[in-house]
Each structure stands twice: as C-alpha cells, then as structure tokens.
Amino acid sequence: MNAHSPAAARPPRTETQVRTDLAAAYRMAARNGWDDTIYTHLSASVPGEPGHYLINPFGATFDEITASSLVKVNTHGRVADGSGARVNPSGFAIHGAVHAARPDVECVIHLHTPWGVALSMLPGGLRATSQYAMRLHGRLGRHPYEGLALGADEQRRMVAALGTLDGLILENHGPLVVGRTVAEAWMLMHLLERAAMAQLRAMAAAGGQVLAVSDALAARTHAEWVGDGSEWDGDAEWPALLRRLERTDPGFRD
Numbered sequence: 001m002n003a004h005s006p007a008a009a010r011p012p013r014t015e016t017q018v019r020t021d022l023a024a025a026y027r028m029a030a031r032n033g034w035d036d037t038i039y040t041h042l043s044a045s046v047p048g049e050p051g052h053y054l055i056n057p058f059g060a061t062f063d064e065i066t067a068s069s070l071v072k073v074n075t076h077g078r079v080a081d082g083s084g085a086r087v088n089p090s091g092f093a094i095h096g097a098v099h100a101a102r103p104d105v106e107c108v109i110h111l112h113t114p115w116g117v118a119l120s121m122l123p124g125g126l127r128a129t130s131q132y133a134m135r136l137h138g139r140l141g142r143h144p145y146e147g148l149a150l151g152a153d154e155q156r157r158m159v160a161a162l163g164t165l166d167g168l169i170l171e172n173h174g175p176l177v178v179g180r181t182v183a184e185a186w187m188l189m190h191l192l193e194r195a196a197m198a199q200l201r202a203m204a205a206a207g208g209q210v211l212a213v214s215d216a217l218a219a220r221t222h223a224e225w226v227g228d229g230s231e232w233d234g235d236a237e238w239p240a241l242l243r244r245l246e247r248t249d250p251g252f253r254d
Contacts, residue, residue: 013047013181018106019067021182021238022054023252024245028186029111030062031249034193036112037061039088040174043095044107044182051075053099053108058088066254075100093150094158098178101159105178107185115196116175122200125169128218129202129210132195135225135233136188137218141165145172167192183234186241191233 022044029035029042038059046052054070056062072081077092079085098108119126126133126140141161146154162168166188167177175192179185202210213221245252 013106015047015049016067018044018047018182019054019070020253022070022107023065023067024242025107025109025182025186026056026062026065027245027249027252028241032193034111034113034189035062039090040111041088041091041095042107042109042111042182042185043091043099045099045103045105046072050103051100052080053095055087055091055095058086058091063249066252068254090150093155094176097150097155097159098162098176102162102178105180105185107179107182108176109178109185109189110170110174110176111189112174113189113193113196115193115200117173118200119196120169120171120174126192126195127199127210127212128215129212130195130198131221132191132198134213134218134221135191136166136195137215137222139166139222140192141168143168143170145170179234180232181234181238183238184232185234187233187237 022042025042038061041055043053043055046054052072052074054072056065057069057071060069071079071083071085071087073087073092073096074080075096077089077096079087094110095108098105125142126136128134128137141163143158143161150158158168162176162178166179167175170176175189175196177185177188177192179188199210
C-alpha cells in the first residue's frame with residue numbers, strides 16, 4: 001500500500017459484505033488472543049455513506065460480535081443507526097479521527113496485542129529482522145503516549161503521524177493499522193504481530209543483538225512484496241480464513 005498507488009478498479013463493496021468481514025475479523029482476533037476483554041476496536045467504513053463507519057457495541061466481547069450487532073456511527077461520535085447502542089468513547093477518539101482523515105481506507109484496527117504492546121515499548125521500534133517486518137518497512141509511523149484521554153489536539157497529531165502510511169506504533173500503547181479492505185487491514189495486523197514476536201524473541205535470546213538487513217534490501221523486499229499494486233494483502237488469504245471460521249464459528253454471519 002505505497003501511498004495507495006492506483007490499482008485496477010474493483011467492484012463496489014456492499015454494507016453486508018463489510019459487516020460480514022468485520023464480524024469475522026473480530027471473531028478471528030478473539031481466537032488469536034488479540035482481544036482485551038471488552039476493549040479495543042476494529043472498524044470499517046460504510047459503503048456509500050461517507051463519514052460513517054461500523055464498530056463493536058461497548059460491553060460485548062470479540063467472540064460475541066455478529067454482522068448485525070455492529071453499530072453504525074459517524075465520525076463526530078454519534079450513533080447513527082437508531083439503535084441507541086452504547087459504544088466506547090475511545091473508539092470515536094481514535095477510529096473516528098482516522099476514518100475522517102483517511103477516506104481512502106475501509107478498515108482501521110487498533111488492538112492491544114501481546115507482542116504489539118511489547119514492541120510499542122522499544123525505542124527502536126520494528127526493525128528489518130524478518131520477512132514479516134519487511135512488508136511494513138517504511139510504512140509505520142510512531143505516535144508518543146499522551147495519556148488515556150485523546151483530545152482534538154492529540155487526534156490531529158496522531159493522524160499527521162499516520163499520514164498515508166499503513167499504520168502506527170502508538171508508543172507504550174499498541175499497534176494501529178489501516179487497510180483498503182478489512183482483509184488487507186487484518187493481514188497487516190497479522191504480519192505486524194508476527195514481526196514483533198519474531199524480533200522480541202530473538203532479542204531475548206541474544207541479549208538484544210539481532211541481525212537486521214540493510215535499509216536498501218528491506219526496501220527492495222517491500223517493493224517485491226507489494227508488486228504492481230494489483231493484488232492487495234488479504235486477496236488470497238481472506239477466503240481461506242473465512243472458510244476456516246465457517247467450520248468452527250459460523251455465527252459471525254448472523
């Protein structure tokens with residue numbers, strides 16, 4: 001996703017498709033141990049409704065999320081589907097700000113993943129120590145920790161740090177990624193978590209000394225990975241992931 005270079009036109013997405021994919025992403029996050037009781041969020045913009053996105057109802061665990069239970073909100077922090085559902089204000093503070101600033105992306109994922117949170121504590125951040133990390137080479141920004149509250153000034157600083165990148169390391173907090181589809185955002189979070197796990201395990205085993213490739217080689221590997229932009233992360237993987245979820249946890253479609 002190199003500043004979202006032009007790609008071949010794709011069929012327009014429907015709200016049903018987005019709801020189904022987002023509910024599946026929540027269920028898979030729970031299965032991966034990426035959830036944090038009732039906190040953190042995966043959100044997705046609503047096709048044909050600029051300024052509106054879907055998010056989880058506050059108080060539900062990730063494994064309870066279904067396509068129909070997702071709440072439609074606007075980027076001003078108001079529930080817009082008449083449901084009166086309760087949503088977490090932090091979802092508006094982070095997700096609303098990113099959706100408002102990045103209409104080019106469908107999905108925003110911010111989680112407190114075990115390895116992602118650990119990575120957020122490292123001053124050097126993610127290094128080019130694995131192929132997983134090289135997909136994200138030069139594509140992650142950083143945003144310093146400023147406390148629990150996320151006011152308008154911090155929102156502006158956060159989205160400025162994100163710019164046109166694929167994600168952010170929220171320091172002392174956790175990872176955030178964006179994607180042109182739910183599938184793309186999911187795969188970027190998967191790659192980031194794998195990269196963080198590999199790097200931190202190697203650092204622990206080697207007293208902090210790890211082998212990283214040069215910036216030039218990492219950049220070349222990234223370019224080879226994204227190719228001409230016609231195939232996005234998630235295009236190949238997502239159907240297989242949905243099939244696996246259908247076999248074990250089909251209720252996400254409800």
